[in-house]
Amino acid sequence: MTHPIGGASSWGPCGVDVASSLTTEVCPVDIGDPLVPVVGVGVFPVPVDGVEASFSSSECDPVARGPPMSFVTDLRDKMTSISLYGIVVDIFRQKDILGTVFILKLEDTTGAIIAKLHFVKSWSLGRVSIGHTIFMSGLSCSMTSRNVLEVSWLEKDTGTSLVNLSCLPALLNSSCLHKLSYLSDLTGPTNITHVCSVRIDHIEHYHIESGFSHSLCGHFASERPDGIPECSFCNCTCVGEVIRTFQLKLTLADERTKILSWCTGQTAAELLQISPDDFYDLPEDEQAMYMYTIENERFMAAIVSSKRQENNVDVENMNGDSDVVTWEIVRALKCE
Ligand SMILES: [Zn+2]
Numbered sequence: 001m002t003h004p005i006g007g008a009s010s011w012g013p014c015g016v017d018v019a020s021s022l023t024t025e026v027c028p029v030d031i032g033d034p035l036v037p038v039v040g041v042g043v044f045p046v047p048v049d050g051v052e053a054s055f056s057s058s059e060c061d062p063v064a065r066g067p068p069m070s071f072v073t074d075l076r077d078k079m080t081s082i083s084l085y086g087i088v089v090d091i092f093r094q095k096d097i098l099g100t101v102f103i104l105k106l107e108d109t110t111g112a113i114i115a116k117l118h119f120v121k122s123w124s125l126g127r128v129s130i131g132h133t134i135f136m137s138g139l140s141c142s143m144t145s146r147n148v149l150e151v152s153w154l155e156k157d158t159g160t161s162l163v164n165l166s167c168l169p170a171l172l173n174s175s176c177l178h179k180l181s182y183l184s185d186l187t188g189p190t191n192i193t194h195v196c197s198v199r200i201d202h203i204e205h206y207h208i209e210s211g212f213s214h215s216l217c218g219h220f221a222s223e224r225p226d227g228i229p230e231c232s233f234c235n236c237t238c239v240g241e242v243i244r245t246f247q248l249k250l251t252l253a254d255e256r257t258k259i260l261s262w263c264t265g266q267t268a269a270e271l272l273q274i275s276p277d278d279f280y281d282l283p284e285d286e287q288a289m290y291m292y293t294i295e296n297e298r299f300m301a302a303i304v305s306s307k308r309q310e311n312n313v314d315v316e317n318m319n320g321d322s323d324v325v326t327w328e329i330v331r332a333l334k335c336e
């Protein structure tokens, strides 16, 4: 019994080199197996190094398939070479410290843990945000001075990886990698990445905004009074590292319901089917007309809850306004 995820050739035109970060071995677990933890991206065996071994089906032999993935509850002081799979609950740069360290709070089905990500120079993992499902390997466990267990991840170490599974192009174009949800399933008990077949219901013209994002992390870069761009996520200036981006709110619909969602970067450009530069080259009345032409276009969309769990702090927001939209479209693919 082998899950029909074959070699890299079957992945089709992903546009991103996922093959290098994915193995062709897949754990033969049944979709719907009650033993499979429903943490991350739909319900499926994630074909990423180490992850397959974790789905604790007796048919998986961790020894034959590389280091097993751990659950938060299994972690002990001084463990090394750990792999974890879970949802980003919080992420921010640690201040008042030498070097580039980010604090990532990760949650799986068994608990939550703080991971400290140490970078050689700057953040290098693309966009990772609240609600995204990630896989991390090469982690080491230690006790903090306050006697709390945490894990650390060092960019410079060989064998470490951090893959954002929610953003994998293959998630949307390989039907074996996801189970379709309805938009009405988003409010379910688990905060997984849902893949939905949707159409654009409506985009208000004033819900399209443009600004600059930091190319290394995909987060919004604001302009300081002296004109120098500054990344709110990396907490640093980023001259020469910004790209124009949309920040978009739009109403999605499927057979059952409608939701208001938001997106940015490449995902927003994919949904609008136009680059920010081309869009803002249009006269304003044509911009408004353009919005009508894309209504009812159909997409596959990977959607997460970007709402912070604790203290209800708003998600990052280009304007810092309080008009918070919970659902982030992390990836979209137009249906031909
Ligand atoms: Zn309108």
Ligand SMILES: [Zn+2]
Pocket (backbone or CB within 6 Å): 123, 214, 216, 217, 218, 219, 231, 232, 233, 234, 235
């Ligand atoms: Zn940044």
